[in-house]
Amino acid sequence: DEDGAEQRVVVTRTPSVAPQYRPQDAIITAAGARAIAIAHLQAAGSPDPGEPEQEPELVYLDVLGRPLLVWETHMPLDLSGGEPTSKTLYVSAATGRVLHEVEHVRSVKATVFPINPATTPKPEAVELTNITTDGAGSTLTGSRVVSMNCSLTPPENEEDIPLWWDEGECYGMQMATSNEDGDFDVPIPDITDWDVHTVGDDLYSEVSMFYHGERFLHELEKYGLTKFKCESSLMLANMRYSEISESYPDLDYGPLNNAYYTNKCEADQGPTMMFGQGSSVDYAYDGDVVYHEMGHGMVSLLTPDGLSDRRLRPEAVIADAGGINESIADYFAIMMTGEHLLGDYVARFWPGYGKPYIRTGENTKVCPENTIGQVHNDGEPLTAALWATRKRVGDKLDTVVLDMLPRLPGDADLETAAHTVLEIAKERHAEGSWSELDLEHLYRAFDSRGLYDCGRIITDIDEVATGRSMYLRGLSDSVTPFWPGPMQLRGEVPVGSDNLIISFRLSPRGTSTGNPNTSPVDAELLLKWADEPMRFEYQLTSKTDDLDGSPADPDAEEVIQVVGDWDEQRIATLISSSDNQLIIRGLSPGTVVYATLVNTYKSEAVASSFKIESVPTELLDQGTPLPDGGAPDTDTDGLMAGETGEQRGEPTASCACRSGDAGGGGAWPALALLLLASRRRRTR
Ligand SMILES: [Zn+2]
Structure with missing residues (x-):
């Protein structure tokens, strides 16, 4: 390319049939698509979804091999409806139906408490990189990472409220500042004091995020990954709500027991990552959590189609792609720490959590017995196979995992990931960097978790x-x-x-x-x-019963019809x-x-x-x-x-x-x- 970097095509995909509509055939206008997108999110429970970040763009969406003419509509980060959300909606240019949506916000955990624990009980002096301070009063604004706190006290000047702030949330603001020496000498929390974990505006969270975020980028440079999804990543600590939560009436704030990667790279659009002030712990304290969220950014950078679409299979509709996304985000944390416990700070300091980690590479989950259609859970067999392999062949597995990402389709399933990893390992073997035994270890680790052949029955x-x-x-x-x-x-x-x-x-x-x-x-x-499973088939069909009064083409074949032999x-x-x-x-x-x-x-x-x-x-x-x-x-x-x-x-x-x-x-x-x-x- 123009930077002199080598570009290599590792996989290509082309539609199998011609489109039914050309761009000039669009019936729905860009303005129409915009209104549909907003109404769609309102109907889904968002009081204030905001306006699209840019004009909707006419593109083709590949569904079952056919290019469907749609308006690609990027909606902003929306915090108004509970769980943070930021979607790209694909609105049919023929009928105005919303045919596909991609959620960019990735939470650490959805079912129980989605976090990755931190593992450092003893504070150590470290150097913050890619940031310059000029004596006292500088904020944590580096060249690639910006740290921000979140306070329930509004800023003195209303214009200092971030554009993405919504009613009921804390106010994002940088609070940690350097001392006379230009250092960030903030109070280190005494983690043996239970109360310290639920202090809302603590400055250490800001420093912790910055350090771990920078460290992630620094470590990955060693793999030749000198870019990140965002040129500058805005990290928000202590995210919480002003309203008291039903389940936590004793706290003087509404907690957020989670951390998120949002895929937002412009500071005006919202933080790139958010770390909750939880009901018992502070997610920004945990390096694992930061690495996991940063890992999502790297997955997003390296997967051309993203990694979140459902795979439509004869026996089931599965959420593996999102599971692989979570698993690889965990694998990035493993690369950073060299160990298999994820989120052990969060889990250990959360009374009643029930285990000393959020997830672990030493898990015993297999496919299909333990896959349930939930992304954090369904990625665990893959994490187990990767960790088992890494224990035996060492960190040369890391570049195999990284090289897998660009080869995966947006709806990859666990089998695709397993076979792709094997294919790359075989390439390494042919080049001489992997031994026969290494290959065997890898094959066995994946095979024993059911990953090469996993009918969901x-x-x-x-x-x-x-x-x-x-x-x-x-x-x-x-x-x-x-x-x-x-x-x-x-x-x-x-x-x-x-x-x-x-x-x-x-x-x-x-x-x-x-x-x-x-x-x-x-x-x-x-x-x-x-004595034979149901077999589902998926085909495009036209359908009119859900269209009310929009200038639609009733013959548009764009709705996925599920048929089967039940x-x-x-x-x-x-x-x-x-x-x-x-x-x-x-x-x-x-x-x-x-x-x-x-x-x-x-x-x-x-x-x-x-x-x-x-x-x-x-x-x-x-x-x-x-x-x-x-x-x-x-x-x-x-x-x-x-x-x-x-x-x-x-x-x-x-x-x-x-x-x-x-x-x-x-x-x-x-x-x-x-x-x-x-x-x-x-x-x-
Ligand atoms: Zn995640």
Whole structure:
């Protein structure tokens, strides 16, 4: 290129068919796309999504190999709706539908408390790089990293409030300043003092972020990575809210138990990274957390299409790309620290967190048994394989991981990542830098975690009966009738039973603020009565029922239609505020079902304890002989929980007297109590 750097094409992609529309065919205007984008985010729960950062641009979006003419609309960082968000929306130029969205904000952890722990109990004197101070009063403004604090006290002058500030948030402002010697001699927190971790405006956070951010960039220069996603990265510490949180009424602020990478590079648009002042710990204290967030910036720089799209597969819709993104962000932290515990400061100083780290390279997660459609979780088998390999072959794995990134498509799955790593390692072997044994170590580490071949189908009876968690992608205008779930479960009726009991608990995704997510959630079951998984196919279709009055082309083939060979779509019975249950009876032993969940609402839903079980026939029918189950797909006796009770007489008494027997049965799950509870409620 013009800088004299070598450029090499490592992978190319081209559409398989011609576009339906040329740029001159656009029906929706740029202004129309802009209004649609804003309305779309408002409908998704943002009170104030802001205006697009620049005029929408007409581009082609590759969907299932066809280029769709869309308006690429970059929306600003939006902090007004709870979790930070900043999306690029792709608005159809033919119909105005929002066909695709890319979230740029990456949180450390979404389900529990998304953080990476810091690991330095003892303060050491360090040198801050790429910053010059002129005696006293300089701020932490370096040539590539800028540190900013966040205070609940507004600045004296209103014009000092950052443009990206929203009501209810702390005010970003640089507070740490150099002393007469030009040094940042701020108070070092005594971490053995519990109160120190929840001081909102502490100056040490600012210094910590700056040091770790600079150190990250410095270390990666050794790998030839002299650029970062942003020329200047704005890092915000002590992010929190003025309103008291429901879960933390004793704190005098609303905490943010998370850290984020936002992909914003212009200071006016918002911080590049944010580190929460949590309810028990300060995320900016943790080097791991800083490295992880910086790692997302490096992933963003090195992946041409980003790494966050869902992969549409025959058996499931999966979130692996986001998982790889998280895993590699963790791998960057491993590169920085040389050890496998991530976020150990955060976890250790958070009473009740339950483990001494947020994530670890020594984890035992494998694919598909531990993938659930949640990015932080689903990246863990990959992290485990990478860490296991690195332990054996050493840090020469690092450049293999770095070289993988440009070769991955935006919807890469774990298998693609595993095979790409292997391909590059083989190239290294051919060049002589990797031995045969090195290759073997790598292959084994990935193979033993299921990463080369990982159909998202859980067949193990115990696994299926224990219950799985899964994240269910919400509905959107770009799909019909719904997205398949991220896995399928296989259930089989055992001898002595005539039933399958499919149950799950459903809730909205968690939050990081201690205020509950009250989004409504709903999911339905897809069932296939055969000993073979459901097979989904995805095709583009035109659709008109969601278009109201916009100047749309009804023939635009741009909505992903999901078809498949499921036999039934069933609604489970809600048996408590979040527990759902479907009882199907009249089945012969040996009958097999494959099941998945589909989200029928727009907001993401989290299903937990999704399981398929059976109980002895007599437990459900108090000993009354039942007709032999006919062909299961005729569903003659397949009744849902409530109906079963009404038709069978006195199920409550039956269950009560039988549950003791069932408990001693060993093979039978301890689900009698749940059944019992549901019956009682129903018979009242
Ligand atoms: Zn992350």
